[in-house]
Amino acid sequence: MVIKPWGYSVWENMQAALDAKFKATGHVNAYFPLFIPLSFLEKEAQHVEGFAKECAVVTHHRLEQGEDGKLVPAGKLEEPLIVRPTSETIIGEMFAKWVQSYRDLPLLINQWANVVRWELRTRLFLRTTEFLWQEGHTAHATDQEAREETDRMLEVYADFAENHMAIPVIKGHKTESERFPGADDTLCIEAMMQDRKALQAATSHHLGQNFAKAANIKFQTEEGVEEFAWTTSWGMTTRMIGAMVMVHGDDDGLRIPPRMAPSHIAILPVLHKEETRAAVMEYCEKLKADLEALEYEGEKIRVAFDTRDVRGGEKTWHWVKKGVPVRLEVGPRDMEGDSVFVARRDKGPKEKYGQKRDEFVSGAPALLADIQKNLFEQAKAFRDEHTVSIDTKEEFYAFFTPKNADKPEPHGGFAMCHWSGEAEVEEIVGKDLNVTIRCIPLDAPHEEGKCVISGKPSSRRVVFAKSY
Amino acid sequence: MVIKPWGYSVWENMQAALDAKFKATGHVNAYFPLFIPLSFLEKEAQHVEGFAKECAVVTHHRLEQGEDGKLVPAGKLEEPLIVRPTSETIIGEMFAKWVQSYRDLPLLINQWANVVRWELRTRLFLRTTEFLWQEGHTAHATDQEAREETDRMLEVYADFAENHMAIPVIKGHKTESERFPGADDTLCIEAMMQDRKALQAATSHHLGQNFAKAANIKFQTEEGVEEFAWTTSWGMTTRMIGAMVMVHGDDDGLRIPPRMAPSHIAILPVLHKEETRAAVMEYCEKLKADLEALEYEGEKIRVAFDTRDVRGGEKTWHWVKKGVPVRLEVGPRDMEGDSVFVARRDKGPKEKYGQKRDEFVSGAPALLADIQKNLFEQAKAFRDEHTVSIDTKEEFYAFFTPKNADKPEPHGGFAMCHWSGEAEVEEIVGKDLNVTIRCIPLDAPHEEGKCVISGKPSSRRVVFAKSY
Numbered sequence: 001m002v003i004k005p006w007g008y009s010v011w012e013n014m015q016a017a018l019d020a021k022f023k024a025t026g027h028v029n030a031y032f033p034l035f036i037p038l039s040f041l042e043k044e045a046q047h048v049e050g051f052a053k054e055c056a057v058v059t060h061h062r063l064e065q066g067e068d069g070k071l072v073p074a075g076k077l078e079e080p081l082i083v084r085p086t087s088e089t090i091i092g093e094m095f096a097k098w099v100q101s102y103r104d105l106p107l108l109i110n111q112w113a114n115v116v117r118w119e120l121r122t123r124l125f126l127r128t129t130e131f132l133w134q135e136g137h138t139a140h141a142t143d144q145e146a147r148e149e150t151d152r153m154l155e156v157y158a159d160f161a162e163n164h165m166a167i168p169v170i171k172g173h174k175t176e177s178e179r180f181p182g183a184d185d186t187l188c189i190e191a192m193m194q195d196r197k198a199l200q201a202a203t204s205h206h207l208g209q210n211f212a213k214a215a216n217i218k219f220q221t222e223e224g225v226e227e228f229a230w231t232t233s234w235g236m237t238t239r240m241i242g243a244m245v246m247v248h249g250d251d252d253g254l255r256i257p258p259r260m261a262p263s264h265i266a267i268l269p270v271l272h273k274e275e276t277r278a279a280v281m282e283y284c285e286k287l288k289a290d291l292e293a294l295e296y297e298g299e300k301i302r303v304a305f306d307t308r309d310v311r312g313g314e315k316t317w318h319w320v321k322k323g324v325p326v327r328l329e330v331g332p333r334d335m336e337g338d339s340v341f342v343a344r345r346d347k348g349p350k351e352k353y354g355q356k357r358d359e360f361v362s363g364a365p366a367l368l369a370d371i372q373k374n375l376f377e378q379a380k381a382f383r384d385e386h387t388v389s390i391d392t393k394e395e396f397y398a399f400f401t402p403k404n405a406d407k408p409e410p411h412g413g414f415a416m417c418h419w420s421g422e423a424e425v426e427e428i429v430g431k432d433l434n435v436t437i438r439c440i441p442l443d444a445p446h447e448e449g450k451c452v453i454s455g456k457p458s459s460r461r462v463v464f465a466k467s468y
Numbered sequence: 469m470v471i472k473p474w475g476y477s478v479w480e481n482m483q484a485a486l487d488a489k490f491k492a493t494g495h496v497n498a499y500f501p502l503f504i505p506l507s508f509l510e511k512e513a514q515h516v517e518g519f520a521k522e523c524a525v526v527t528h529h530r531l532e533q534g535e536d537g538k539l540v541p542a543g544k545l546e547e548p549l550i551v552r553p554t555s556e557t558i559i560g561e562m563f564a565k566w567v568q569s570y571r572d573l574p575l576l577i578n579q580w581a582n583v584v585r586w587e588l589r590t591r592l593f594l595r596t597t598e599f600l601w602q603e604g605h606t607a608h609a610t611d612q613e614a615r616e617e618t619d620r621m622l623e624v625y626a627d628f629a630e631n632h633m634a635i636p637v638i639k640g641h642k643t644e645s646e647r648f649p650g651a652d653d654t655l656c657i658e659a660m661m662q663d664r665k666a667l668q669a670a671t672s673h674h675l676g677q678n679f680a681k682a683a684n685i686k687f688q689t690e691e692g693v694e695e696f697a698w699t700t701s702w703g704m705t706t707r708m709i710g711a712m713v714m715v716h717g718d719d720d721g722l723r724i725p726p727r728m729a730p731s732h733i734a735i736l737p738v739l740h741k742e743e744t745r746a747a748v749m750e751y752c753e754k755l756k757a758d759l760e761a762l763e764y765e766g767e768k769i770r771v772a773f774d775t776r777d778v779r780g781g782e783k784t785w786h787w788v789k790k791g792v793p794v795r796l797e798v799g800p801r802d803m804e805g806d807s808v809f810v811a812r813r814d815k816g817p818k819e820k821y822g823q824k825r826d827e828f829v830s831g832a833p834a835l836l837a838d839i840q841k842n843l844f845e846q847a848k849a850f851r852d853e854h855t856v857s858i859d860t861k862e863e864f865y866a867f868f869t870p871k872n873a874d875k876p877e878p879h880g881g882f883a884m885c886h887w888s889g890e891a892e893v894e895e896i897v898g899k900d901l902n903v904t905i906r907c908i909p910l911d912a913p914h915e916e917g918k919c920v921i922s923g924k925p926s927s928r929r930v931v932f933a934k935s936y
Contacts, residue, residue, distance in 0.1 A: 052532075053531075060525040118530065130502050
């Protein structure tokens, strides 16, 4: 996967927003090695089980001319190195050195990094062998503090997803079978894509003392007793760029929420008449400067000015596809009327409107806020429309089965159903329908019922869905 | 190498400053894969020659239980993957797809990434198997434009090194034998460490059409002729953190130039008297808030407030070692006198002084600027002191030979000498003295002379030195 500049700029905006939230909650960044010795990975039994099947293994440290003159791997390593699929084990080794006393806790670290999980079937942004992410790793003196941290970071992710990415999410616990390998509890946020499948948008793990025991992260308590620390980890990835595409995109291309947009506004001058060209350029330059002097959500308004010498339709289409929130078309007649022609990417392509230039400029921050809100509301309405409570097995199977098997159309959605807590139920719906329990919502009200599959007693509904 | 939070924060400051300069010169960030297929690397003959001897090779994509129950590499790859030592080849593959017409040029891309060069003898920050860096990669329509870009980015690096890192540098060309593998010309900036050795602080390469031919980066000119593009690449790395340590550090630890410092000012309250504790805390909180309301070099002043319950001496020493530019000691008596006790890290430990609190606050930005300037001037004076013109072989050998062979002390420095242009001279001084030509300075005046080693004619002096 190559992330081209426009996409990478979205990632930079995501990084800046998340990084500020991490720092505001007391975390600091650090950097740990890409290569993990195999023996480190083996220390936590469930963890290595979970990651051994899909990892890149470095076995040699140079290339040499082979017999046929071609370069072949040489300098075999005594111990193979694993390209990090995640860094609990190697960071745990360091935490064991850094933590001696309760005074050293909590230790609140985040890392921005690339990780590798070998994928035989890749899917752009969603499932790629290498991806970019941040991984938080913290150590605490008590179980309670570690739980609070796990909750806190889930809140940070939910806030980020909803208020920055305009993606509504459900916060919940993963079931035991869907937990991070080695975790005591995995919290997640789940979002609905426009094909009604679920996407796990971020996870926050309470690791208990499992990794502390594996890596020997011990500390002296205030009372002088030696104890293992309680650790957490949490991450969000470039997969969120895929979520943005699949939640907000339409048939014309991307629709980027203003807070994440590389450019908030694109000015598209109409330059084909030689005699008005210079005047239109000047008018647009001034417009750009005036807009850039304003702030939206604490940042300067970002304006693209497309002076390329291409046809008007091609220029417009270029920015529609890229999903810039607002396009301003400015030709000689707009200039004469001291106005601009405005197109919002969150509205239909025909809903363009003329507006007095000064009125547009002063209203620009509010316009962007309105687009941000509108994209969230559109996504939420879509999700609500495709979220249903189901109480019978027949209905459940019908919901997740396409009407037309030859040419399946979008179907299903989030089925809120009672679940008995049995892993067997998960196995059955997985095998029959490719459906999983996405999460047990944090805010699920207590409600007595019967498991939609097994009929056994249940006390709250969970989210069933197909997923990426 | 693990980069702990304080060091990583320096890197974040470096990134922010450099990134702003790259964007101001028209570059955008993107991201390319970590793994380079062996066949890509082989396309440029000199390039693969230069990097094949020290690269990490991924040969398998999973782990399996071996016969003895231990995990062993499995899933052998058909083609080995090289963990990027640098990305010219894989970025070149993409450029070939992105560039069709002169309208697509120049293409100005930067990448922030980790790279791996296998090192048998590592040295923290200076020579590590994995390091962090940025690598710029650009493609241009003409040789001239590519040369201008190479020069421009060298200027950006020199400006950054001198004005942000407070490290004086010499700008110059590498000799042919020291060029980047595959480049037509390598420009560099060279700095002197306190052991008088040189450190290459950044490089900017004019790659000619070599990589364009290897990757087939072609474009149609305005006249409709198909031509190969001209490319450049340029990079700066976490090695600069090592340079900062070795240029500015003293026997007491780090001395971080204010513009790069994670905290500009550390407030160290004296809290051991219970009856004044709350008042001192409040006084310091207010001081912190007032300082943070000010700006230094366009950024808010960063203040650390060390409320740890440790002895005063230990607290002071902690911040001295970390190299925070200014320490403020604040006890009950300072508070009563409405003053603070100031220690500058660029001055001796005994030169502390009391100052009225308001006077200190209003003068803080100027104080930081003065420390920044002073560190640069100290480093420059040191470099000038150990830079000499040498015209005889005897003097040259004496300059680079320690007086005491058993317990060598810092010796040598930058020897400005005539050089004939012969690679043999480089071989001789390399073998005899471990000395290399660091660069042919851009601003070296024309001066007729004789090569210090071979006696053959030369028209300008170059920089000879031992180096890292």
